[in-house]
Amino acid sequence: GQQLNQSPQSMFIQEGEDVSMNCTSSSIFNTWLWYKQDPGEGPVLLIALYKAGELTSNGRLTAQFGITRKDSFLNISASIPSDVGIYFCCSGNTGKLIFGQGTTLQVKP
């Protein structure tokens, strides 16, 4: 089936550092979503992108929908301890969405 390749798989950074993660697909999609998941809970939507080239921010988070429509990245600036968690990209066409494998972020105070 269709797949999303998300990288890196994990990151261990110092508080205050910036973080970047990305996701690529083998197909062209019209939706890119980024989620954060805390242990034992459902993922929470961070940013939604629907247009090639679109760049959207949500506080310290910034994400972009790649112009090829096959990739997206998420940046977190000035990381803080509560940024710890698993970040997932999600993409597809309306009605069927799939997920990347996740990026586990750990922040050292």
Added chain:
Amino acid sequence: DGGITQSPKYLFRKEGQNVTLSCEQNLNHDAMYWYRQDPGQGLRLIYYSQIVNDFQKGDIAEGYSVSREKKESFPLTVTSAQKNPTAFYLCASSNWTGGREKLFFGSGTQLSVL
């Protein structure tokens, strides 16, 4: 409050037993999804439904069954044919206002085999 409710939070299955996971939403969303998450891994799509009385298999449908008799409800049955059912199961619903879809998740059900 509007949202997605999954129950139970924890569920145990005996060998050869079928179990059903509940998912209810009051967001008036047309589409509903079931995903499976294994430790340290991403979410894999089991089944999805875009409208009442219709559903499609996802990437890992074998050993699972669903029904969509009501817009609000999308229960998932883990059958005895699923040989490795231990996982965290997530239900989601979505709207696509103007063609822009967003997924909203429940808090998940942890299924374990006794």
